[in-house]
Amino acid sequence: MNSPNFSAQVHPLFDRIADHLLGQLQAGEEATLNLTAEDSLFVRFNGNRVRQATDVTQIQLAVRLQSQGHTVEQARNLSGVVEIDCAAMTVLLANCRAEIAVLPTDPNQVPMVNNGTSAEEFKGVLLATQDVVNAIVTAAEGCDLVGLYCSGTMLRGNRNSKGQSHWFATDSFFLDYSLYDGAKAAKGSYAGSDWNASAWAANLAQTRLLLQLLGQPLQDVKAGKYRTYLAPRAFSELLAMLGWNALSAAAWKQGRSPFKKLAEKEARLSPLLSISENFGLGLTPRFNSLGEVSATTLPLIDQGVLKHLLVSSRSAKEYGLKANAAAESEAPRAMDVKPGELAAEDVLKMLGTGLYLSNLHYLNWSDQVSARVTGMTRYACFWIEGGEIRGPINNLRWDESLFDALGPNLLALTRQLEIDPAVETYYQRALGGARTPGALIADFTFTL
Numbered sequence: 001m002n003s004p005n006f007s008a009q010v011h012p013l014f015d016r017i018a019d020h021l022l023g024q025l026q027a028g029e030e031a032t033l034n035l036t037a038e039d040s041l042f043v044r045f046n047g048n049r050v051r052q053a054t055d056v057t058q059i060q061l062a063v064r065l066q067s068q069g070h071t072v073e074q075a076r077n078l079s080g081v082v083e084i085d086c087a088a089m090t091v092l093l094a095n096c097r098a099e100i101a102v103l104p105t106d107p108n109q110v111p112m113v114n115n116g117t118s119a120e121e122f123k124g125v126l127l128a129t130q131d132v133v134n135a136i137v138t139a140a141e142g143c144d145l146v147g148l149y150c151s152g153t154m155l156r157g158n159r160n161s162k163g164q165s166h167w168f169a170t171d172s173f174f175l176d177y178s179l180y181d182g183a184k185a186a187k188g189s190y191a192g193s194d195w196n197a198s199a200w201a202a203n204l205a206q207t208r209l210l211l212q213l214l215g216q217p218l219q220d221v222k223a224g225k226y227r228t229y230l231a232p233r234a235f236s237e238l239l240a241m242l243g244w245n246a247l248s249a250a251a252w253k254q255g256r257s258p259f260k261k262l263a264e265k266e267a268r269l270s271p272l273l274s275i276s277e278n279f280g281l282g283l284t285p286r287f288n289s290l291g292e293v294s295a296t297t298l299p300l301i302d303q304g305v306l307k308h309l310l311v312s313s314r315s316a317k318e319y320g321l322k323a324n325a326a327a328e329s330e331a332p333r334a335m336d337v338k339p340g341e342l343a344a345e346d347v348l349k350m351l352g353t354g355l356y357l358s359n360l361h362y363l364n365w366s367d368q369v370s371a372r373v374t375g376m377t378r379y380a381c382f383w384i385e386g387g388e389i390r391g392p393i394n395n396l397r398w399d400e401s402l403f404d405a406l407g408p409n410l411l412a413l414t415r416q417l418e419i420d421p422a423v424e425t426y427y428q429r430a431l432g433g434a435r436t437p438g439a440l441i442a443d444f445t446f447t448l
Contacts, residue, residue, distance in 0.1 A: 006039040006153045007121060007169040010059060013082055017061065018159040020086045021093060025161055030112040031093075032064040034289050035157035038429050040150055041129055045177070048137055048145040058428065061089065064289075065096040066112065069105040072096050110313040114162040115291045122282035124171030124193030126151045135197065136175065139204055147177025147188075154429055158291040166293065168285030170431075175200075176423045178379070179211045184392075186210035187359050187379040189233060191421040191433075193282065210358060210380035216391035219383035221446070223396075227354030227411075228444035229347055229384075235337075236420035236436040237360040239275070241373050241402070243331030244365065247300060249311040250330055253319045258371035258402065262306045267403060269304035270410035276300055277310075278336035283421065284431040286325070288312075294325035300332070304407070335434040340413025342440060349387040350412060350440055356382045356389070360398075371402040374447075396446045405441050414438040 014035050025031055037059040044052040062075035074096050078085045127135055132149060151173035158166040174191035188207035190200050230238060245251035246259045261267040277298040279286040286294045290313060299307040310326035327333060342350060355377075363375035377396045382389045414437040422430035 030066045032160040034062045037155040040152035043149040071106040072100040115164045119167040122170040144180040164291045166287040184214040219391045225443040232418035235439045248330035249309040250315040271303040274338035292325040342412040374399040409442040412440040
């Protein structure tokens with residue numbers, strides 16, 4: 001588990017299988033291979049004790065076969081034994097040929113080209129397996145801690161029949177947890193590439209404080225517009241909606257982009273807001289499933305002005321645009337928001353009277369065309385009066401236009417930035433995430 005040689009073991013395996021498979025292509029066939037792999041430790045906690053622990057090592061290889069204007073993609077897990085895997089992938093290639101023979105022509109098929117060679121490895125300092133439980137449980141002694149700790153190496157590889165070759169490896173961890181006091185709960189998250197006991201202690205202390213504050217008298221907050229502070233995790237959850245078509249070139253061309261007015265220069269957001277794709281964070285590879293390599297940073301919004309939509313090669317071909325190595329989903333993969341000038345210790349004073357929101361959930365478009373988002377508050381959220389916390393609130397539903405919340409109503413962003421990593425573990429650990437500040441917003445609308 002968490003072998004320091006995992007990347008060194010899998011990379012040559014991938015190359016040998018790729019050479020074998022690509023060497024079997026017939027005239028008129030092109031293929032792209034995408035490898036995903038992980039060597040991960042999962043530890044689930046309940047009551048600040050280990051409830052479940054397991055290791056997962058898995059390698060999957062996907063084949064995208066193109067021939068005579070047709071496209072098919074299939075994938076299977078690998079055993080790690082090159083002879084067995086070469087034989088299995090030969091069968092998979094035959095299955096792709098059988099399927100492609102009955103498929104219709106793909107009108108927006110992107111011809112395969114050689115997108116060059118790249119290799120990036122982000123080494124981390126992770127807890128040794130035998131140290132994980134003590135590092136977490138001892139620090140949280142006396143707390144009812146519930147959560148999931150994941151750590152290890154994640155890999156992505158890409159080869160194609162035109163000669164391109166890309167490799168990405170990253171060591172990372174996250175602890176996605178809550179502290180409970182009966183029915184009350186405060187949410188915390190600690191993530192990165194280098195485990196730091198002091199940083200974990202500070203993170204835990206902040207979550208403990210939020211839980212303690214939940215013991216104050218419950219405040220009755222009516223529907224209305226309130227000055228509101230979104231902590232970095234809550235602001236990240238709000239900005240995640242930009243991945244739901246707001247920055248997609250295809251959605252814009254199809255008339256369903258929430259940021260249509262932004263794309264057509266009919267509106268702009270706050271000059272305080274600058275957002276970029278930043279692959280230098282090491283959260284995800286620069287190359288996409290076609291092997292196209294993005295610039296290390298790509299400005300999306302600069303001082304409120306839209307600079308780039310995310311344009312996949314399929315969209316570029318269909319709509320006559322210039323591609324910028326976006327994923328086919330045309331959603332941000334490594335969103336990085338420029339910090340502001342608001343110091344963390346001044347947040348409550350600047351908020352004055354209003355709401356402090358630690359987390360949001362159940363977000364969705366309530367009116368996609370006008371970029372209106374609805375959602376709920378969650379976990380430790382408080383009523384603030386005169387710059388002081390008066391007490392927690394019941395969960396509230398809110399409904400707000402991003403053109404307002406990220407436009408003239410955006411009052412300040414914090415200097416402090418926090419990484420909100422992707423924590424999905426369906427089928428495999430997810431890559432990606434966002435780095436965001438906290439945000440102070442005027443007249444945030446709460447509906448019930």
